[in-house]
Amino acid sequence: MQSEMKIGFVGGGNMANALIGGLAGKLTAAKNIHVIDPNEEALQKLAQAFGVTTALQAGEALRACDVIVLAVKPQQMKDVVQNLKPFIAAQLILSIAAGIRAVDLSRWLGGHGAIVRTMPNTPALIGKGITGMVALPGVSAAQRDAADAILRAVGATVWLDDESLIDPVTAMSGSGPAYVFYFIEAMQKAGAEMGLTAEQANQLAIATFTGAAELAARSTEPVSLLRERVTSKGGTTHAALTSMEASGVSDAIVKALKAAAARGKELGEEFGRD
Ligand SMILES: NC(=O)C1=CN([C@@H]2O[C@H](COP(=O)(O)OP(=O)(O)OC[C@H]3O[C@@H](n4cnc5c(N)ncnc54)[C@H](OP(=O)(O)O)[C@@H]3O)[C@@H](O)[C@H]2O)C=CC1
Numbered sequence: 001m002q003s004e005m006k007i008g009f010v011g012g013g014n015m016a017n018a019l020i021g022g023l024a025g026k027l028t029a030a031k032n033i034h035v036i037d038p039n040e041e042a043l044q045k046l047a048q049a050f051g052v053t054t055a056l057q058a059g060e061a062l063r064a065c066d067v068i069v070l071a072v073k074p075q076q077m078k079d080v081v082q083n084l085k086p087f088i089a090a091q092l093i094l095s096i097a098a099g100i101r102a103v104d105l106s107r108w109l110g111g112h113g114a115i116v117r118t119m120p121n122t123p124a125l126i127g128k129g130i131t132g133m134v135a136l137p138g139v140s141a142a143q144r145d146a147a148d149a150i151l152r153a154v155g156a157t158v159w160l161d162d163e164s165l166i167d168p169v170t171a172m173s174g175s176g177p178a179y180v181f182y183f184i185e186a187m188q189k190a191g192a193e194m195g196l197t198a199e200q201a202n203q204l205a206i207a208t209f210t211g212a213a214e215l216a217a218r219s220t221e222p223v224s225l226l227r228e229r230v231t232s233k234g235g236t237t238h239a240a241l242t243s244m245e246a247s248g249v250s251d252a253i254v255k256a257l258k259a260a261a262a263r264g265k266e267l268g269e270e271f272g273r274d
């Protein structure tokens with residue numbers, strides 16, 4: 001059932017598009033969604049695609065919202081939030097920015113307590129996102145439910161008790177789609193180098209990813225067992241995995257995710273000061 005929730009978006013870029021696509025006409029009517037962005041062209045596209053209302057600057061429509069989603073880059077957040085201050089009263093503030101801590105958002109908003117910090121991902125575009133979420137103590141149960149409903153409109157949600165875990169979530173699922181695309185691209189390259197057409201390599205790589213991921217999702221057994229079942233003794237998979245281990249692929253992945261989490265923490269320190 002559709003709610004009457006009024007949702008404001010500050011920033012109308014990639015992630016806002018993904019979220020609005022799941023919300024407009026579903027969780028709430030498109031007319032209840034209001035987007036602020038300085039880019040006229042981006043606003044026109046959003047209005048045409050989803051029927052949302054738009055404005056180049058914050059105004060009364062934003063003041064009337066129940067929830068305001070902060071969807072600008074971490075580097076822009078402090079300036080953007082400080083300019084929003086005159087329009088914020090009791091609204092729930094929901095941030096999707098990497099790194100930026102809820103306590104810094106609260107301070108920039110003069111001690112506003114109703115803040116939920118989240119980390120979604122781009123499969124939200126097709127309703128298959130997953131979002132890590134954490135609430136400041138000043139968030140009411142109804143506001144927590146509203147935040148959960150917004151992100152559940154585009155996929156699954158995982159609530160965290162400790163805000164510092166948002167950086168590992170960012171490293172896993174926030175940035176994660178890029179690692180999957182990277183692996184698919186490498187498989188496509190290998191397929192093409194071994195003589196398959198680009199189309200065949202594309203089809204084989206993507207179907208293998210979606211099929212294996214679906215199998216893992218449906219299985220009650222550990223992923224390691226699924227891997228072992230593919231790996232016949234003395235066979236082709238064994239040859240590939242031995243090569244990957246020799247190249248340190250698993251260790252490199254662990255190191256890469258830790259670098260992403262560290263960058264998330266660093267963004268918070270770099271753009272959350274004063
Ligand atoms: N992309 C992803 O996969 C994910 C991103 N995130 C987070 O989401 C946030 C947005 O990322 P993404 O959508 O990729 O970035 P985009 O750059 O696509 O979107 C940000 C938008 O905000 C606009 N903007 C700039 N200044 C203002 C302002 N003063 N008021 C309103 N809007 C403004 C930008 O306009 P202009 O381009 O003209 O500057 C741009 O359209 C980031 O904080 C990121 O960390 C979280 C999860 C996943």
Ligand SMILES: O=C(O)[C@@H]1CCC=N1
Binds near residue numbers: 098170174
């Ligand atoms: O790369 C980034 O910083 C953003 C956050 C997670 C995905 N994209």
